[in-house]
Every structure is written in C-alpha cells, then in structure tokens.
Amino acid sequence: MNIRSAMYRPTLSLFFLLLASSASSFDINSILSQFSDFSVFNGYLSQTNLVFAINSRSTITILAVSNDGMSALSGLPLDAIQRVLSLHVILDYYDEQKLHHLSHKTTHLTTLFQTTGTATGEEGFLNVTVLSSGTIAFGSAMQGASLSANLVKSIASQPYDVSVLQISSVIFPPGFNDGSSSIPPVNITSALVNSGFRAFAELLQSTGAIQTFQNSAKSGVTIFAPKDQAITKLTTNLTSDQKVSLALYHAVAGYLPSQYLKKVAAPLGTLASNGNSNFQLKVQPNGENVALDTGVNTVSIVKTVLDQQQVVLYSIDNALKAPEIFSPGTHLAFPPLTPPAAATPSPDPFAVSPPAPPSDDAESPAPSDIAPDASSPADGPVADASASAPAAEVPPPSSLNDKEKDTSSAARLAYSFCLGVTLGMLYL
Incomplete structure (x- = not known):
C-alpha cells in the first residue's frame, strides 16, 4: 500500500490541475509537458497530429513511453511512427485499479488505429492481461503477438476522461519491421x-x-x-x-x-x-x-x-x-461596365468660324466685293471660299459675316434697280 501511495504522490498536483479544467476537456500536450521524461513521446504526438485526435475524444487512455524507450522508433518515417503511436491510444478510460480488476484477467482494447480504416484483422486492438505475478502486460491483439510491454506506473488521471499510463517499451504489431506494415497514402x-x-x-x-x-x-x-x-x-x-x-x-x-x-x-x-x-x-x-x-x-x-x-x-x-x-469589384462576379465611346461634339451653329490659315503661295488675301471694312474691330477677316483646307475638317457653319454678305448683296441689287430706272427716264 505504501509503495502504491508513493507511486501516486507525484501526480497529485497535476491531478488537481486537471480537475480545475472542464470535465470534458483536456490537452494531452499540456499534461505530458509536466514530465520531461516523456518529451520525445509528446513531441511525436504533435508531429504526427495525433494530438488533435486525442484531444477531440471525451474518454481516452494514453500508454506513454519514456525518452529512453522511444529510441526504438528512431529512423522510422513519420507515417510509420503515427501508426505505432495510434496503437498506444485506447478509446476508453483505464487506470491502474480498473486494469487490476479486469474480468477473466484479460481483454482486448480498441485503439485509435482501429478508427483509421486501414487496420486489418486484429491490428487495431491491444491485448491486456494481468499476469499471475500481478504485473499488467500489453501487446498487439494479432495472433502470435507477444505481451511485449508492462505497466510501469500512472502518470496522470482525470476520472473518467483521461488517463496517462507509463509502459516499459513501444508496442509493435507482428511483421511491422519486415516491410509489410507500410501504410499506403490516402488516394x-x-x-x-x-x-x-x-x-x-x-x-x-x-x-x-x-x-x-x-x-x-x-x-x-x-x-x-x-x-x-x-x-x-x-x-x-x-x-x-x-x-x-x-x-x-x-x-x-x-x-x-x-x-x-x-x-x-x-x-x-x-x-x-x-x-x-x-x-x-x-x-x-x-x-x-x-x-x-x-x-x-x-x-x-x-x-x-x-x-x-x-x-x-x-x-x-x-x-x-x-x-x-x-467580391464586388472583381473581374468575374461584377465586371466593370465598358464606358461608352466619347461622342464627337456637334458643332455649335452659333459659333464664330475661326479664320482659315493663309495659303503659302498667295501674295495677299483674295479680294471680295462683299467683304466688310477691314478696319472694323468687331469683325475678323473672312476666309476666301476657294482657299484650301484640310480634307478632314468639317466646313464651318454660317457666321455673322455671312449675314452681312447677304445684306450687301441686297443693297447692290437695289442700287442696280434704281440706276436702271433713272437711265430709262433720261432716255425717254
């Protein structure tokens, strides 16, 4: 009894820490980080992502191996290590007392590896047996497998959610090291x-x-x-x-x-x-x-x-x-509307036409009998209609000079009419 009490004493502080947390919540990394002897085991749980599967369970038992015992996994690929360690995760709560009181002193326990869908036969189960000496031994449940690991002590427990037990060595299923244990990747x-x-x-x-x-x-x-x-x-x-x-x-x-x-x-x-x-x-x-x-x-x-x-x-x-x-504004879902082409503005019918550029070979502006007085400050020079202009240029609209041209033509006609009448009278 004293020996057993001594075994439990180092776990008391962690036990109360676990009790302070939620009854259905735990973090296996946090639990194992309290014990430096299990740092390698704890690290592999993270590297293989088994920590997530473990923490997602409401009831679990972990069979942890100390750093010295974990050397058996040295050099193995990570997927192989994941498979081995998933055999060390039992999908039920077992502490020392429960294990010592197994009916018939032996049973098969379901492990996390069984849930992957890749286990064949009894690969996903562990055999636990209470020997006549009182020792609790573990091994693969596959036919012909030996009980290769013994229970050392309890590390931590939170009834009836999580139990962490130390075992003496890593548990390998039969044939693991002969190449037949390779796990094909998920297609x-x-x-x-x-x-x-x-x-x-x-x-x-x-x-x-x-x-x-x-x-x-x-x-x-x-x-x-x-x-x-x-x-x-x-x-x-x-x-x-x-x-x-x-x-x-x-x-x-x-x-x-x-x-x-x-x-x-x-x-x-x-x-x-x-x-x-x-x-x-x-x-x-x-x-x-x-x-x-x-x-x-x-x-x-x-x-x-x-x-x-x-x-x-x-x-x-x-x-x-x-x-x-x-999102709005991206090319696919909400394509920007194409802006309409800029329309050529219609000419203002009331705008004054700009003067046409003078011809290079013209010595002087062409005379016009209807051109206004050049000294008038209100009117600019009127371009000769025969002057050459760029082909693409739109002809200028009627301007104020055109109106004056019409007025001058009317006056000339009136003058000619009066002159004709006067000459006719003199002739008579």
Whole structure:
C-alpha cells in the first residue's frame, strides 16, 4: 500500500490541475509537458497530429513511453511512427485499479488505429492481461503477438476522461519491421469520387491542384468538398488561374478533425493563401455545428466523410466563394461596365468660324466685293471660299459675316434697280 501511495504522490498536483479544467476537456500536450521524461513521446504526438485526435475524444487512455524507450522508433518515417503511436491510444478510460480488476484477467482494447480504416484483422486492438505475478502486460491483439510491454506506473488521471499510463517499451504489431506494415497514402481522388464528389475531383485533376493536395496529405490536410452541382455552377466562367485558386481554396494544410475545428478562433489560411493573408476562411462554431465564412458567402459543414491518416474530408452544403474572385469589384462576379465611346461634339451653329490659315503661295488675301471694312474691330477677316483646307475638317457653319454678305448683296441689287430706272427716264 505504501509503495502504491508513493507511486501516486507525484501526480497529485497535476491531478488537481486537471480537475480545475472542464470535465470534458483536456490537452494531452499540456499534461505530458509536466514530465520531461516523456518529451520525445509528446513531441511525436504533435508531429504526427495525433494530438488533435486525442484531444477531440471525451474518454481516452494514453500508454506513454519514456525518452529512453522511444529510441526504438528512431529512423522510422513519420507515417510509420503515427501508426505505432495510434496503437498506444485506447478509446476508453483505464487506470491502474480498473486494469487490476479486469474480468477473466484479460481483454482486448480498441485503439485509435482501429478508427483509421486501414487496420486489418486484429491490428487495431491491444491485448491486456494481468499476469499471475500481478504485473499488467500489453501487446498487439494479432495472433502470435507477444505481451511485449508492462505497466510501469500512472502518470496522470482525470476520472473518467483521461488517463496517462507509463509502459516499459513501444508496442509493435507482428511483421511491422519486415516491410509489410507500410501504410499506403490516402488516394484523395478516389476518396472524393467514392464519396460522391466527382465534379470536385475532376476540378482538382484538370487544374493540377490534386498534386498540392496529395503532397499536403503527408503532413496533414483538411478538405471541404462541395457537391457536384455547386462546384460546376461556380466554375462555369472562371479563367484557368481562377479555377486553380478556387480548387486550392477548398483545403487547409493540417489535420483538423471536427472537435478541433470547433475550437479554431483565428482565420484559417487555405492552400490558396500561399503564406499571406489572402484566401482565408473564418470558422463559425455553433454548438455541434460548424460554418465557414468566406466574406462572400457562409457554408455549413454537413458531415465528416473521411478521417484517416492525417486526412480529413468534410462535406459542405455549397461551394466556397473566395473573395479574391467573387467580391464586388472583381473581374468575374461584377465586371466593370465598358464606358461608352466619347461622342464627337456637334458643332455649335452659333459659333464664330475661326479664320482659315493663309495659303503659302498667295501674295495677299483674295479680294471680295462683299467683304466688310477691314478696319472694323468687331469683325475678323473672312476666309476666301476657294482657299484650301484640310480634307478632314468639317466646313464651318454660317457666321455673322455671312449675314452681312447677304445684306450687301441686297443693297447692290437695289442700287442696280434704281440706276436702271433713272437711265430709262433720261432716255425717254
């Protein structure tokens, strides 16, 4: 009894810290960061994004391995490490007392790896057995596997939400090191087509965006897929570059399961953001529902379609309209009206005609018997009608001089008439 009390004593301060938090909320990184001996294990939970899957659970048990024991994973690729560590996450609450009182002294426990959909046979289960010596041993539930790790002590617990137990060594499933344990990456195109998002899959293929999606999946990617009709309607009049941006706008780098997505406060950069503040999404959680606000439209997440190997695929009820493409003032959604061509102003019929330029070969202005007195300050010189002018020039409208010309002609006719009458009388 004294030995057991001594084992629990180092965890008391952390236990009360956990109790102070929400009964259904915990952060596994924060719990393990209190113990330097588990820094490598804790670091791998972050690097493999398992931390998000763990924190999204309401009931969980972690089988942690100290830094010395984690050397067994040295040199393995990150996806292999993720698979191994997911076997160390039990989807139920178990502390020392509960393990010691197992019925029949043995049972199979469901692990996080079982939820990925890639486990075959009993790969996603652990065998836990209470030995006759009282030791609690763990191992893969696969046929022929040995009980390769023993319980060392309890690290932290928050009944009945989270329990962290230390085990003596890493648990490997049989055949893990012979190459048969390689996990094929998720084929995003096939996942989309099989889930009813054929038009979106075709958009990714035709634009080449699928390669960016697939590369991002290596370290985690979250995809928001609209139904066929929504994405087809939206891409009808887009340019090639706009289609690429729209495709990339429907994914976020990083593994964001639903429980974590509900806690996001800052805007999310998408694969189209390219490291800047463009093409972002705002997450709007509302209880168990989550919406995405683009600034142009708001789209609701309908359900989680796929959650495995660091790839999360959500179904959304409409396509996301990126503000950089669809906001007012952009070329696509609100094209600027073409301004009408400037009309040639009609000549003012009452404007005074400008003088025509003098001819180079003319010695003097052509005489005109109807030209007004040149000394008159009110009237400018009248251009000769026979003077050459540019072909494109519109003939000047009637001016004040034309009116004076008409007046002079009338006077001349009257003078001629009177002169004729006088001569006729003299002749008689």
